[in-house]
Amino acid sequence: MSTIELIDLTKHYRQGKDVVRALDGVSLQIHSGEFLSIVGRSGSGKTTLLDLLGLLLRPSSGTVRIDGADTTRLRDGQRADVRGRQIGFIFQEYNLLPALNVIENVLLPLRYAKSTVKDGRARALQLLEMVGLSDRLRHRPDELSGGQQQRVAIARALIHRPALVLADEPTGSVDTQTSEDLLALMRRLNHEEGVTFVIVTHDLDLAAQTDRTVHLKDGRVVSDQAVERAPLASTSQHEEKE
């Protein structure tokens, strides 16, 4: 059960003489198993927040606690180890390695992680089955559609059984139908694997299908509320549970 706490997090950049306050005092608690979206206009600080959550950036001040442990003081290598054990990433542009085929891309995090995952290959096959790509194991990324590539990236994000998956505009480069399919897939994995999903998006329709939406504006949280489930969304959720 990992809870993530953000305590008064700020991130300031120097841009010439000006200081840009990308994040300006954000406090949040994210509980294990949540399916959460972060929305806001571009420049609102949502990607910065995601980078801080993923220990890709260091905050200017404030703390990120994972299971009560302060990550601020960790050295770069230790932060890499935390990422390699506990965090999965999904990017807008998929970021698959073109030289590797589907299953090799999925297995990539295990190359670096001091992982406890024993049979990585079996796990990869299971995940690729779940994302519907069992018949594409030896394909290269450039032989796949955008939606398929993102499915590979989703499988890659889960290979090491992370506690938290961070998705940055995961549906930003695909059409509406594919976008809905991908979201449904993430939702299913959230249920079946019990993994926390934090999805950054500017797509309010997509955000409406998550359980909780945090709205950022100018680096501050302006609203943080549970999504009132529309009847259609709850029906589909119900179907999936069966």
Added chain:
Amino acid sequence: MIEIIRNLARRKLRSTLTISGIVIGIFALTTMGALAAHFNQQLDVGVQYYGSNIQVGAPAGQQIPLLPLAKMDQIRAVEGVEAVFPTYSLLVNPGASFSFGGPAATIVNWIPEQVARMQPKTNIAQGHDVSPDTGGEVVLGTTLASTLKKRIGDTVDLPVKPADASRDFVSHPFTVVGILNPTGTAPDGFAYVSTADARLLFADTLPPAIQSSSELRQIAPGFTVYGKAGASLSQLDAIANRINAQVSGVKATKPSIAVNGYKQFVAIFTAITTGAAILALLIGGLSVINTMVMAVSERVREIGLKKALGAHTSHILREYLLEAALIGLISGVIGYLLGVGLTSLINAGSASGLQLFSITPTLTVETIGFAVVLSALAGVLPALRAARLDPVTALRTTN
């Protein structure tokens, strides 16, 4: 490893350009290095050759530079002298006193006991040595044999008649009976004839009044003196000094003077080729560094991704080190082989039989090693820089 090879195969143009850049550098390095190695080698054996004996001639100012053979007994009595031989030598091509890259082709008398003492070791590679009695036989050095395009059994007129020879120019037919092993120095350009024949050829060069002199058999233009085997240059210099002090009417040249003269002669070539090799090293090195830096800089985003997925800086370094070293190895071997191909072609195609390039084992190790080490360094430095970036900065880099 598979990832590296696929990366190379995937970006064919990029890989071809990268490898070509390094290949050109290593190719230049191999050819220039082979040229420098050749002159260094020639310098070494030349120093060995000129430093192995003492040349004795007539003192400066003597009207006719000839020595009575009787002086040989006096020289033999000098402390440290082991052997003395009369030496008759004249140019194969009269008038041509200079030859590129080495001493001029020379007709010399063959004395088996003397040849046995020569450094570097000089042996008959094909055929047999000249018989002292038969006459009209010649053993050729390798370079001279290919310059004259003569093989065993062929006939050669010596000295070679120059294009502008006067009507009374005299040459004699000789049958090639042997070819020497390559020594890398003077004997490669020698034509060895019997002492009697050499004396006759030498006599042809003298004024007619002396030619007919009945004492011709009792004189020589010079002697070659040997100390005990393995005598040092300074020991031979000391012997030369003693000969000058104890034997009148002769002038022994200290071998150190001959060696220094030879060094000066070769030094200019060595300087030019070494300079060219260093230039090739710099240009080749920069070409290697440039191509590797460019190739890695294109992949900052990939490095950022790997870091986001949990890779440490050391993981990144290891991967890129291996890849860059492999590229260096492939390119180095190709560049080296091209260099070997070109230099062998030039060596084989040389009309004069002049060997200008030497591919030595040291050169092989140095050029390929240079390609590998420099590529690895040039690949790792930008990878290290990229690996030290915030993963976020690296990830958001647009290539």
